[in-house]
Amino acid sequence: MTLLVAYVRKMNRVLLVSLLVLSGCEGLVTTGPVPPGAEDGGTSACTPEQADLERQAGTYLQATCAHAGCHFPAGPRSPNLAAANLNALSTSGHVAPGHADRSPLILRMTTSDPLRAMPPTQAPAAGQPYVNADQVELVRRWIDQGAKTGCIEAPPPPPTDVNAIAQNTLFTCTQPVNLEPRYRRLGSPEWIHVFGGAQLDPAMAANPLSDSRGPYTTFSRDQSLDVTSLQLYLDVLANSRNFSAGPLINDWSAWYRDQRTGMVSYPCITDPQVAVTGIGQACRDQFIDALLARVLSRTPTPDEQTAMRGFLDQKLTAEGSPGDRQKTLRLVYEATFVLPGVLFQFEGATGGAVTADEYAQLLASALSTHTASNFITGYAPRPELAWLVGFRAAQDAGTLDTSGLRAQAARVFALENGFIGGEWPVTPPARPDLQSDWGNTEFLPSFFEHDPLRARRGRYWLAPRIAAFFREYFDYAKVGSIAKDVPAATSAFDLHDPTLHGPRNNIATWASASWRVFAGDDPTITQYEPYYDAQLDDTIARMVVTAERDNRDVFRALFTGTTFRTAASVGGDFIAGRPTGCDVDLCARSVVPNGANCCVDQQQQCVPHSIAADGGVVGMCATPTWEALWLGASFPYAGTAPMTDLHTAPVGADVVRDILSDPLHEQRWMTLPATERSGVLTHPAWLAAHGANAENGPSAVVRGYWIREHLFCESVAGLDLVQLRAQLGGDPTTSARSRLDATFGPAAAELRCSNGACHALMNPLGMPFEIYNHAGFVRAIDHGAPPNGTSTIPNWPGRGEVVVNDALELSRAIGDDPHARRCFLRHVFRYFVGRHETAADACVLADMETAFAGGSLSAALEALYAHDAMLMRAER
Amino acid sequence: MMNRRHFLMGASVGILAARSASAAATPPRRFVFMLSGNGFDGRVLMSQQMLQFAQANRGGVPISDLGRWGEDGAVSYGPMTAPQILSGDLTTAPALVNLGNLSSKSCVVLGLSSRITGGSHAASHGVLSSTRTIAGSPGGPTLDAVLAALPLVRGTGDARTPLAAMRVGYDPDAATTIAYTTCAAGAGRPLATLNSTLAAWTAFVGPLASSDGLAQLADRADVLALARSQLVSHVAPSRKTGAQILQYRTAVEDMTQDLERFRAVAAAARGATLPAKPLAGRPPLDALRDHCKTVSAGLRFGVSNVAVIGVGVGGAFHGIDYGAEFGVLAGKQNHDERHNYNSQGNDAGSVIVQRQQRRAAFFEVWRAEVEALVSIARDLEATPEPGTSDSMLDHTVLVYTSDNGDGHHSGASEFPVFMMGGGALGLRTGGRTLVYPDLMNGGTNHRQLSNLWQTLGGPLVSQKLDLFGAEGGTRVAAGPLADLYDPS
Structure with a gap:
């Protein structure tokens, strides 16, 4: 613990009493007399005041200016204002030592010109400067005192912004550098699966291992445990004794107790009738060896064996009665999970080459959220881990040298082998890759039959870890929890103008209520149709798998694909006996249900069902609960919603077979018009996840931000350092485009926000998406005008100014863009390696790019995992 | 002197047993910080007398219902050359209406800025450290960590608390139970917060609540x-x-x-009435109340003497849905509602009505937050401090403030503060409202949040703390807030 201990002498503060007179030409300073004390450029001894000023000015400049995307080390904005770099600043020409009045830095901090004021702040009251007077005075005094540096030990530089590294540098291999030895901390799902729990169990999900300090969950891999997370970890271990994980297959003792047959292994110790004194040494050794092999997914070290064996002896000795045997074994089981070898998976632990055991874990982590140990005797492995059978056989045969490991990687990442993805056949099992825990559905029909939702998913699949990458990269999993006012607003489904029918109309209410799907609120909801995020999961899987299979470019497919997985629309006769045929419009107008046009049952309301051939809306009566929720999942498209999937008995194993044999299953794949959708960025899940709450809110900013960071790998200054009101101005009754122009356009008052570090980077990239509303619906009209997606993008990396007509054109342009392609690969690296790339990784990235030249993501991943840098480790 | 003494069944025995060894030693000093995520409108803490003072000081112009403090000068307390100390009825403030007899052991502090923290969405670690968090990395230690490291606070020997601090929070969007956005041991060293009411209860109360919990400690x-x-x-x-x-x-x-130490504390608490294990998935204010029950028990039974409670702090406020308890906010996303809190220049008709309804609902949210903290104070007030004639409240300072100044996208120009207790530590409350010259008008008389932290981390714990935080040259004045504590 350190406190700021330096005394600050009482200062005489001089208030800024008037604006400075700006010089006519604000260039860099090159000449001028230097006051005494500043002649030597800061190399003479410092006075205490100068040291103090250096510390304070450095603190201020670093905190306020040296930030990702702005005045950062190696950042795109000049000058570099990091505190660790004040010496460079003082000789950069932006500072005239001894002459604050002539220093461009001070001039920018005191100007009343909104285009030039730094740092960007909102408009102050009349007569007030843009920057706090105290802060200006601080920097002014530092400069006037000679802009001295070297008086104090320079603070450590702030973290380097990965996006500040020139992209060409990252893909130019000059000097191969191996990755470092690594202790890869287990992620939450891996840990839960190793332990034997279920991810849906809140007690297990409370573990601290999902904490990640980076942009992806995999960035948690370089973390450890502190005292609080350790406490939480131990509490979760202890609490897990008291939960039911669902099917017995997920019980912690399943590794030695076969739930299907009742057979119990290692009866010499597991049988409570065997007295402690009767448990022989060989039995104890065997039990511990098997336990460690199961948990570690590798050969245990002698040290680990000795330690756990000692713990077992200790607990058996303390056992009160034979009835406590299960408790004893349970304690021993829990104790293994504090071993560093369990919490961390090693990569190059012995220095040099990665071992076969380590590589098995590494490849498993590339494909699965399970570890390489998730085998239970008698059960088949998970589909994305089925390669482990051959791997272990080769390992046992001693053929896994470095070339042998590369051959395994080639085998794993070859699509035709069915480990990284593919297409499941029509007959059951349906989407076994989605099954969370152990086992094969053939053995657990009781488990499967409660999940007909999976039967309604598309048959294309990607290995869970690869699917998770796309979820995190495109960041759409949050779509179900984002509130949307009137999701259908401005679309063909926005049938009721609130001003005509009152401030609250039923469709708006239902549409808003329908937006949020909380799994668990009503289990019947999630059992019928997958929601937007799952629909996009399936859509991406199809894009990737078909592109790989057909030797097409995966990257281009992601931004041009038009075949989307949709949900079936609700049927009025979904549950037998419900009346149908109400008039949506008349029912909304009529306060009293009149039977003919509205619903007899006053618990029901008339909701949109589907679009008739004449374009009219067919209504049905439904309770505004789960039906409305289901509705929300089927209406974002301008075209007719797919046919209804009717089952009057939504329980039982028969429903699964019915669904899978239902030809309507394939009708959920809809190829949408190329004038309506093109790729992931035009999918409702992405659009809504990166959309505002209101139809005319700043969706363009949010979408443009994502594209700038994730497809151009350029950082936008974080909002956490910006003291702005940041509210969209303009007339709130007008379109988003109009409001954005009013707020950020040439005539706007908040011009500082439009500067090159902020909205100029985002808004032009987001405007093309104004052909959709905030919820991803295609706009039919936009506040009295045709939807307008035109945009001039002034700062497209490598291309300069680019003009597009709409999001469709933008998306296709991205699919063909080499800079975006490289940025995508960088994110692939970040996610699968679990850290930011550095210049030292250039050879790996270059090889990934070469492999990706033909458009195969699997080839790029193989290039990563089979790379020399991955197989041989050395400390950097 | 306590007006109400209701002993939790068996609690006094448990507490006395746990603390009897230290009865002759210095009584503990406790600190509880509750931070309201994304800030709150300081008007909820303004008593009628405060509003009257401000109106008079502003030349007869009342503080309007809307508008923000700070950089745009829309709202200020008017010209002031010294702090104004008001002794009106605190219960006339919207968030303090149910304070009751605790009013005399409470105070409100207004006019403190903390520009070093940056404002915008959240100050993260900056609020409690008076530094700037950059890219998630704290700029210095937070006050809770500083206090928790003091032997005078944590205790020594048999009085040493098993845990340095209890840090809890609420984040509806988090995929993880643990967060590192609010507290820090030092620059670049964040400290964890438990965002699950169940996890917090298990960690802090579980071992006390059952023989199973105690047995788990033995196994541990x-x-x-x-x-x-x-x-x-x-x-x-x-x-x-x-x-x-x-x-x-x-x-x-x-x-x-x-x-x-934890086993001793747990054993001493056997038989006491403790809060039940909380249910998961409760609405945010119910989760906050659960956290407060856990923290209250932890304080009273000696698990820790320092606590930090956050609601949507560190940027975790976005997806909060306050639920049916708060009317028009139900089903809405907090971030978007915050954007709609303040008026726009062209508001008209139904929009004005909606803003008024929204404002009223948020006032209720903040009142509920304050009352959740007050519930801890009531428990402490009802519990005698062993070895003294005081209550535990007299030896505990509770602070309610914002993690983001005065609201969404704030300029960090105003951090309204509500405090309770601490009488035996020298904190002067007495139902007062202390108004410091604000950032726009105060000049050299303006004071900052770091001055408040210097008060708590200095004279209240018998420490000489010359400075706190990293404001450097932007610090207006060194030292604690003299009007807040009794130097004797």
């Missing part, structure tokens, strides 16, 4: 010994992996060190 000693044996002998292949092992080992050793 052996498990920690096993871990330690492996970590001590572990040879890591690189500096980075070595650092991971070292952090884990340090955690094991820290936990081992205080395990016996």
Whole structure:
């Protein structure tokens, strides 16, 4: 613990009493007399005041200016204002030592010109400067005192912004550098699966291992445990004794107790009738060896064996009665999970080459959220881990040298082998890759039959870890929890103008209520149709798998694909006996249900069902609960919603077979018009996840931000350092485009926000998406005008100014863009390696790019995992 | 002098048993910080007398219902050359209406800025450290960590609390139970917050609440010994992996060190009435109330003397849906509602009505937050401090403030503060409202949040704390707030 201990002498503060007179030409300073004390450029001894000023000015400049995307080390904005770099600043020409009045830095901090004021702040009251007077005075005094540096030990530089590294540098291999030895901390799902729990169990999900300090969950891999997370970890271990994980297959003792047959292994110790004194040494050794092999997914070290064996002896000795045997074994089981070898998976632990055991874990982590140990005797492995059978056989045969490991990687990442993805056949099992825990559905029909939702998913699949990458990269999993006012607003489904029918109309209410799907609120909801995020999961899987299979470019497919997985629309006769045929419009107008046009049952309301051939809306009566929720999942498209999937008995194993044999299953794949959708960025899940709450809110900013960071790998200054009101101005009754122009356009008052570090980077990239509303619906009209997606993008990396007509054109342009392609690969690296790339990784990235030249993501991943840098480790 | 003494069944026995060894020693000093995520409107803490003073000081112009403090000068307390100390009825403030007899042990502090923290969405660690968090990395230690490290606060020997601090929070969007956005041990060293009411209860109350919980602690000693044996002998292949092992080992050793104290505290609490295990998935204010029950028990039974409670702090406010308890906010996303809190120049008709309704609902939210903190104060007030004639409240300072100034996208120009207790530590409350010259008008008389932290971390704990935070040259005046404490 350190406190700021330096005394600050009482200062005489001089208030800024008037604006400075700006010089006519604000260039860099090159000449001028230097006051005494500043002649030597800061190399003479410092006075205490100068040291103090250096510390304070450095603190201020670093905190306020040296930030990702702005005045950062190696950042795109000049000058570099990091505190660790004040010496460079003082000789950069932006500072005239001894002459604050002539220093461009001070001039920018005191100007009343909104285009030039730094740092960007909102408009102050009349007569007030843009920057706090105290802060200006601080920097002014530092400069006037000679802009001295070297008086104090320079603070450590702030973290380097990965996006500040020139992209060409990252893909130019000059000097191969191996990755470092690594202790890869287990992620939450891996840990839960190793332990034997279920991810849906809140007690297990409370573990601290999902904490990640980076942009992806995999960035948690370089973390450890502190005292609080350790406490939480131990509490979760202890609490897990008291939960039911669902099917017995997920019980912690399943590794030695076969739930299907009742057979119990290692009866010499597991049988409570065997007295402690009767448990022989060989039995104890065997039990511990098997336990460690199961948990570690590798050969245990002698040290680990000795330690756990000692713990077992200790607990058996303390056992009160034979009835406590299960408790004893349970304690021993829990104790293994504090071993560093369990919490961390090693990569190059012995220095040099990665071992076969380590590589098995590494490849498993590339494909699965399970570890390489998730085998239970008698059960088949998970589909994305089925390669482990051959791997272990080769390992046992001693053929896994470095070339042998590369051959395994080639085998794993070859699509035709069915480990990284593919297409499941029509007959059951349906989407076994989605099954969370152990086992094969053939053995657990009781488990499967409660999940007909999976039967309604598309048959294309990607290995869970690869699917998770796309979820995190495109960041759409949050779509179900984002509130949307009137999701259908401005679309063909926005049938009721609130001003005509009152401030609250039923469709708006239902549409808003329908937006949020909380799994668990009503289990019947999630059992019928997958929601937007799952629909996009399936859509991406199809894009990737078909592109790989057909030797097409995966990257281009992601931004041009038009075949989307949709949900079936609700049927009025979904549950037998419900009346149908109400008039949506008349029912909304009529306060009293009149039977003919509205619903007899006053618990029901008339909701949109589907679009008739004449374009009219067919209504049905439904309770505004789960039906409305289901509705929300089927209406974002301008075209007719797919046919209804009717089952009057939504329980039982028969429903699964019915669904899978239902030809309507394939009708959920809809190829949408190329004038309506093109790729992931035009999918409702992405659009809504990166959309505002209101139809005319700043969706363009949010979408443009994502594209700038994730497809151009350029950082936008974080909002956490910006003291702005940041509210969209303009007339709130007008379109988003109009409001954005009013707020950020040439005539706007908040011009500082439009500067090159902020909205100029985002808004032009987001405007093309104004052909959709905030919820991803295609706009039919936009506040009295045709939807307008035109945009001039002034700062497209490598291309300069680019003009597009709409999001469709933008998306296709991205699919063909080499800079975006490289940025995508960088994110692939970040996610699968679990850290930011550095210049030292250039050879790996270059090889990934070469492999990706033909458009195969699997080839790029193989290039990563089979790379020399991955197989041989050395400390950097 | 306590007006109401209701002893939790068996509580007094448990507490006395736990603390009897230290009865002759210095009584503990406790600190509880509750931070309201994304800020709150300081008007909820303004009594009628405060509003009258401000109106008079502003030349007859009342503080309007809307508008923000700070950089745009829309709202200020008017010209002031010295702090104004008002002694009106605090219960006339919207968030303090149910304060009751605790009003006399409470105070409100207004006019403190903390521009170093940056404002915007959240100050993160900056609020409690008076530094700037950059890219998630704290700029310095937070006050709770500073206090928790003091022997005078944590206690020594048999009075040492098993845990340095209880840090809890609420984040509806988090995929993880643990967060590192609010507290810090030092620059670049964030400290964890438990965002799950169940996890917090398990950690802080579970061992006290049942024989199973106590037995788990016993088992834990052996498990920690096993871990330690492996970590001590572990040879890591690189500096980075070595650092991971070292952090884990340090955690094991820290936990081992205080395990016996935890077992003693848990044993002493046997038979006491403790809060029940909370249910998961409760609405945010119910989760906050659950957290407060847990923290209250932890304070009273000596688990820790320091607590930080956050609601949507560190940027975790976005997806909060306050639920049916708060009317028009139900089903809405907090972030978007915050954007709509303040008026726009062209508001008209139904929009004005909606804003008024929204404002009223948020006032209720903040009142509920304050009352959740007050519930801890009531428990402490009803519990005697062993070895003294005081209540535990007299030896505990509770603070309610914002993690983001005065609201969404704030300029960090105004951090309204509500405090309770601490009378025996020298904190002067007495139902007062202390108004410091604000940022726009105060000049050299303006004071900052760091001055308040210097008060709590200085004279109230008998420490000489010359400065706190990293404001450097932007610090207006050194030293604690003299009007807040009794120097004797």
